[in-house]
Amino acid sequence: MVIEKEMEMLLKLQNIDYDLGELDRSKDYLPEMINNLERETEETKKALEASEQELKEQNLLHSKLDMELATFNQELAKFQKQMLIIKTNKEYDALTSEIANRKVRISETEEEILKILTHMDDLKEKIKQYKQKLEEVEENNATQLVHLREELNSIEDKIKIKEGDRKNITVRIDKRLLATYERVKRGRGNQVVVTIRKRACGACYKGIPPQMIQEIRKGEIIYTCDNCGRILIWTDESG
Numbered sequence: 001m002v003i004e005k006e007m008e009m010l011l012k013l014q015n016i017d018y019d020l021g022e023l024d025r026s027k028d029y030l031p032e033m034i035n036n037l038e039r040e041t042e043e044t045k046k047a048l049e050a051s052e053q054e055l056k057e058q059n060l061l062h063s064k065l066d067m068e069l070a071t072f073n074q075e076l077a078k079f080q081k082q083m084l085i086i087k088t089n090k091e092y093d094a095l096t097s098e099i100a101n102r103k104v105r106i107s108e109t110e111e112e113i114l115k116i117l118t119h120m121d122d123l124k125e126k127i128k129q130y131k132q133k134l135e136e137v138e139e140n141n142a143t144q145l146v147h148l149r150e151e152l153n154s155i156e157d158k159i160k161i162k163e164g165d166r167k168n169i170t171v172r173i174d175k176r177l178l179a180t181y182e183r184v185k186r187g188r189g190n191q192v193v194v195t196i197r198k199r200a201c202g203a204c205y206k207g208i209p210p211q212m213i214q215e216i217r218k219g220e221i222i223y224t225c226d227n228c229g230r231i232l233i234w235t236d237e238s239g
């Protein structure tokens with residue numbers, strides 16, 4: 001087989017190996033992306049539920065304080081009425097003290113209720129925002145999740161197809177050249193066939209003798225970098 005054709009096969013093989021590497025990586029990062037999206041929805045839901053729960057509790061507290069306030073007001077009215085019919089100084093002192101006590105309690109309770117109402121307004125606003133966010137997150141993530149899950153489910157099939165392609169290519173490549181390719185790939189990763197740049201190896205920059213460059217250009221030899229062992233090719237970018 002002419003060298004040009006051999007190199008073309010090697011480049012195809014390298015592309016397939018690159019794709020296989022990407023597919024392998026996506027087996028890790030796709031589940032991670034799916035988890036992140038699911039967690040985002042889950043966390044927004046939890047924040048919403050926590051605020052709704054708090055609103056419920058504040059509401060109960062508000063009702064309880066409202067009832068207490070009503071009781072204090074009733075008692076105050078009752079004591080004020082009794083003031084009109086007291087007979088002794090002792091009775092007067094006792095009632096005055098009760099009335100003062102209820103007035104303080106009423107004012108404290110009213111203050112507390114006001115605080116709760118403000119807090120409840122904040123919570124309602126928060127809940128509104130969380131609901132809106134949840135809607136957005138769920139809508140955005142649903143589309144992405146469908147896409148990502150489909151991709152994840154199809155990885156094994158894609159790998160099988162690529163492995164089939166790889167087999168078809170490798171049987172057509174010279175065994176010694178293929179062995180060189182596999183050896184460099186094991187040592188150097190996916191970058192095995194490298195373009196010559198500025199008369200040097202495009203990966204490690206080791207210079208190439210001019211004589212060799214001529215022969216590589218003409219497609220007379222397959223040259224491996226004597227420093228890093230990569231297979232060097234002449235392309236349009238080499239000149």
Ligand SMILES: [Zn+2]
Nearest residue numbers: 201204225228
């Ligand atoms: Zn090199």
